[in-house]
Amino acid sequence: MTPRLARVCATCLSHKVNQNDLRISSLARTKWFGTGPKGPDGDGDGSGAQVPSGPTLPPFSWGASRCGRRPLSPLERVSQMLPQESLSDEVWELREKRTREENEDTETQTPEKLNEDTDVHEQPGDDDGVLEVMTHAHVLPEERVMCFGEVVLAEYRRRRRLELQKMFQLEKGCKLGSSWGSVDHDVIQGCHAGTVLRTTLGIPMLIRRPSLEEFTLFMKRGPAIAYPKDASAMLMMMDVSEGDRVLESGSGSGAMSLFLSRAVGSSGNVLSVEVRSDHHRRAVLNYERWRSSWKLRSGKAWPENVHFHLGDLINSAPLLAGRSFSSVALDMINPHLALHTVVPHLRTGGVCAVYQANITQIIDLMEGLRCSTLPLVCERIIEVQHRDWLLAPSLKKDGSFHQRRKSPGEEATESENEDGGKEGQVSAAHFPFGSVPYVARPHPEQNGHTGFLVKMRKISR
Numbered sequence: 001m002t003p004r005l006a007r008v009c010a011t012c013l014s015h016k017v018n019q020n021d022l023r024i025s026s027l028a029r030t031k032w033f034g035t036g037p038k039g040p041d042g043d044g045d046g047s048g049a050q051v052p053s054g055p056t057l058p059p060f061s062w063g064a065s066r067c068g069r070r071p072l073s074p075l076e077r078v079s080q081m082l083p084q085e086s087l088s089d090e091v092w093e094l095r096e097k098r099t100r101e102e103n104e105d106t107e108t109q110t111p112e113k114l115n116e117d118t119d120v121h122e123q124p125g126d127d128d129g130v131l132e133v134m135t136h137a138h139v140l141p142e143e144r145v146m147c148f149g150e151v152v153l154a155e156y157r158r159r160r161r162l163e164l165q166k167m168f169q170l171e172k173g174c175k176l177g178s179s180w181g182s183v184d185h186d187v188i189q190g191c192h193a194g195t196v197l198r199t200t201l202g203i204p205m206l207i208r209r210p211s212l213e214e215f216t217l218f219m220k221r222g223p224a225i226a227y228p229k230d231a232s233a234m235l236m237m238m239d240v241s242e243g244d245r246v247l248e249s250g251s252g253s254g255a256m257s258l259f260l261s262r263a264v265g266s267s268g269n270v271l272s273v274e275v276r277s278d279h280h281r282r283a284v285l286n287y288e289r290w291r292s293s294w295k296l297r298s299g300k301a302w303p304e305n306v307h308f309h310l311g312d313l314i315n316s317a318p319l320l321a322g323r324s325f326s327s328v329a330l331d332m333i334n335p336h337l338a339l340h341t342v343v344p345h346l347r348t349g350g351v352c353a354v355y356q357a358n359i360t361q362i363i364d365l366m367e368g369l370r371c372s373t374l375p376l377v378c379e380r381i382i383e384v385q386h387r388d389w390l391l392a393p394s395l396k397k398d399g400s401f402h403q404r405r406k407s408p409g410e411e412a413t414e415s416e417n418e419d420g421g422k423e424g425q426v427s428a429a430h431f432p433f434g435s436v437p438y439v440a441r442p443h444p445e446q447n448g449h450t451g452f453l454v455k456m457r458k459i460s461r
């Protein structure tokens, strides 16, 4: 591996990016992006798009390695996974050499045979728009390919940065367009989730299925959502488990409803109360969109266990009459005003978790609790913080790796081993593993504040 390529590999070590800010900033850097039927190629909209430069080469064919000829070298494999503009001239030369060899080899094959064996997708009407599947993961039983109607996620990472992340629904005849080129939805359809496809500009774009966390972050929003890190802490506070009955308010954009839906499973249920009809509609739409995509991706139905009710929780005594809940999640304005309606229906020992953005709102809640005779005790007030870290092999200025310095003791043991070691035995110091030191520090881009969580338990006095 050349020092230059090693440097590129190192800088491409992925980190968990800031979910809110970085995504916003990465999208802000995107000059053009769309997933509609017309792409920048079609309507000329993306003419001003910044295109990373790099030598022009015929695209790789993976077919060769699949039909029993020379397997790819580690250098070739790695270079194909990396942003093309970051490759050194040396790597491009090697790639050129391989392409030439490939062409010589394929001359002996009939075109029909080549078409059968290779996995190159040609875009109709796109002169240089050859898209290709860049990874051929082993297909496992019950693995399902992506299909029209499914919600998928496109991702492009360059060096340490997540340049683009976009969630969209696969639709026949549509195009995923961006400043980095476009990919036809028809090409994505039929690929396995987690496939790297090249855009029309040769940029490797990872196409995969979003997790529930990602779906809630990218879905269309009405009001602000309960952020996944906070939602999972709330689920833990409330100790939500399979079969539980949970009351939630307000439904908002439906993020918390989705997390609750997964936690209570098909034997449990969630009652989600929302006062605004537009928010109520948005929550229902997001819930249904996730459910239908889930059915397509897994072949199994997502439980229909959330009942979305349009109404004011404060005046919901008639709705709650005769019901009992294992726990309650409140993410609404003035939650202390709803406690007198809700608490009689919370089982003794159950938890009411409240999510609020400002600490002054928590003070109001505490003061409301102090002035009431409700059998509730506040157990905890927390803020959940995730700290992202940067971790990469330590590099010299010339791009080569630093080497870990041996202690005098290690050096002595090593020379003893070399002298007295049995023939054929290799000292551990000869293995490259562990020879490179790493740098590790908090990532410069961190998540900002999202909210405070309050855990209140119902007790019997």
Ligand SMILES: C[S@@+](CC[C@H](N)C(=O)[O-])C[C@H]1O[C@@H](n2cnc3c(N)ncnc32)[C@H](O)[C@@H]1O
Pocket (backbone or CB within 6 Å): 223, 224, 225, 226, 227, 249, 250, 251, 252, 253, 254, 255, 256, 257, 273, 274, 275, 276, 279, 311, 312, 313, 314, 331, 332, 333
């Ligand atoms: C921040 S949003 C909730 C977001 C939601 N947890 C999510 O994850 O998408 C707050 C919601 O509470 C609703 N709300 C406020 N007061 C309410 C009340 N008295 N009864 C029901 N809903 C209420 C608002 O209309 C708003 O949609």
